[in-house]
Amino acid sequence: MNRRIFKNGLIVLPDQVVKGSLVVDDGVIAGIVLPGISLVGYEEVEVSGKVLMPGLIDTHVHMWAPSPLDYREDWNYGSKCAASGGITTIVDMPLSVPPVLDEEGFRLKRSLAEKESVVDFAFWGGLTPKNIDKMSLLNELGCVAYKGFMSFANEDYPQVTDEFLVRGMKEVKKFDGLIGVHAENAEVADFGSREMAESNCHDYAMHDDARPWWVELEAIQRAVLFAKANDVRLYICHMTIEQGAAFLKQAKADRTNVYVETCPQYLLFDKTFLREKGSYAKCNPPYRSRENVERLWDYVFDGTIDTIGSDHGPYRDDEKVKAGNFWLEYSGYGGFDAMLAGLLTEGVHKRGLSLSRLTNLTSKNAADIMGLAPKKGSLLPGSDADIIVVDLNKEWVFDGTKSLSKTKSVNNVYHGMNFKGKVVQTYVRGELVYDEGQIKTVDGYGEYIPRQS
Incomplete structure (x- = not known):
């Protein structure tokens, strides 16, 4: 059972942004509490100065696999x-x-x-x-x-x-x-x-x-x-x-x-x-x-x-x-x-x-x-704890040769672009998957999510 509290962040909800701490229990958003509050038995993730957003749902992806083109x-x-x-x-x-x-x-x-x-x-x-x-x-x-x-x-x-x-x-x-x-x-x-x-x-x-x-x-x-x-x-x-x-x-x-x-x-x-x-x-x-x-x-x-x-x-x-x-x-x-x-x-x-x-x-x-709600799509209680920690003011340059994609290149359309705002960590169902350039989970951690309704 993963129990985490993301402390002192800016939490992005569908209609507002609130300052507080996001509580995760067994991979699901359990609630939001006031800044500074600690909970017994919960691992603390300090996100002061960072923004907590729901993980993106990319509606349009071509993974090429299964295929001879993979x-x-x-x-x-x-x-x-x-x-x-x-x-x-x-x-x-x-x-x-x-x-x-x-x-x-x-x-x-x-x-x-x-x-x-x-x-x-x-x-x-x-x-x-x-x-x-x-x-x-x-x-x-x-x-x-x-x-x-x-x-x-x-x-x-x-x-x-x-x-x-x-x-x-x-x-x-x-x-x-x-x-x-x-x-x-x-x-x-x-x-x-x-x-x-x-x-x-x-x-x-x-x-x-x-x-x-x-x-x-x-x-x-x-x-x-x-x-x-x-x-x-x-x-x-x-x-x-x-x-x-x-x-x-x-x-x-x-x-x-x-x-x-x-x-x-x-x-x-x-x-x-x-x-x-x-x-x-x-x-x-x-x-x-x-x-x-x-x-x-x-x-x-x-x-x-x-x-x-x-x-x-x-x-x-x-x-x-x-x-x-x-x-x-x-x-x-x-x-x-x-x-x-x-x-x-x-x-x-x-x-x-x-x-x-x-x-x-x-x-x-x-x-x-697409019928993935309420399981996916927000940081409201009851949804999966798909959370990204974002440094909103981080300025950086995208390097297509260092992408984690199978296809890396200076010809990536975004190569050399100056960006402001960067993903620091990515959590899927409460588990840390990505942390500042490193993958932190095993292959196959992802789950199939069928249409809910």
Whole structure:
């Protein structure tokens, strides 16, 4: 039985920040007491001058394992990297090999994660033309949501066309499931990318022109229409555009059950960043203009954006320049160990984002939307003691070569960035997992967290 009292910290709750001591009993938050109070039989962790936040729930992770591609990332390295960035629950996307389209794919991924992960984990299930009839079973196994690509994907995980998107919605309606979509018009985005490749355009900021804002907006509008017509819950993954945010704000006002995720990179970088980093920073949907970045922050503050997920999915450096043509290179990269630091730096310190709003974006809302609450998502009594100790004013430089990820590189998109705010310790269910650069628990400590309701 672990019994700890985190003494004299600033405790971030969903609607306020309080000075006090956080009490943990057998891996669960037991309560909050006044500063200075000691309890007999409890190990004391002095956190004076530090902030206590609920561990992050990363809603959008690609761990690559199980897969022949796990040389990019696996549950062993990836979970330790997550812990170093304050992530205590990984919600993994279904695009492993084999993908999580059925019970076999699910059980293979679960068994691997249970052997290797040092943080807790939950799973997205798949939504493809191949597995509509398997979605109810995946729900019984505890999957939190079902991911479909409105854009083109790959052979193992094909695009979900309109017919199968609607079929999937009708299926999850039976168990109040959650549909998530990568929202880009497939044909137009593909055409734009091919056109740029053929011309071998050397201004990589034109990625925004190859897959323009209206390609994303059209798909968002289409998905919302289908969801509203079929009365199902919808989750827009990695939304990048101010026009989409404005539309989704109105859809919410009209009581559509739609939730909105963006990623830290869309709040930190604009399209000119590609001129510096090239294909190492290429991702879909693309970065947009600086004006768009600033407008996205407005929707972070007003509540339109519900969650922030990393879209962590690293590649080796040689894979990101393999084709020799930016427009043909793989899209995606790692870096979820920099997510919280980036949001503290740009959101809290630069723009005045409240710590409570930040923890709602990175923990509570994800738990509520994906059915992981009340077990996960806050530091309120009764929740798991997933706690991160943060030095809010620590200034430091991110070094991609020292990341705990399996893929370490000076080409990490965050390499060399100056941050203010750093994770000092990470606790999962009351146990110390990460402590100032060191992993303190055994492989396999992490537990599978099924959808709670």
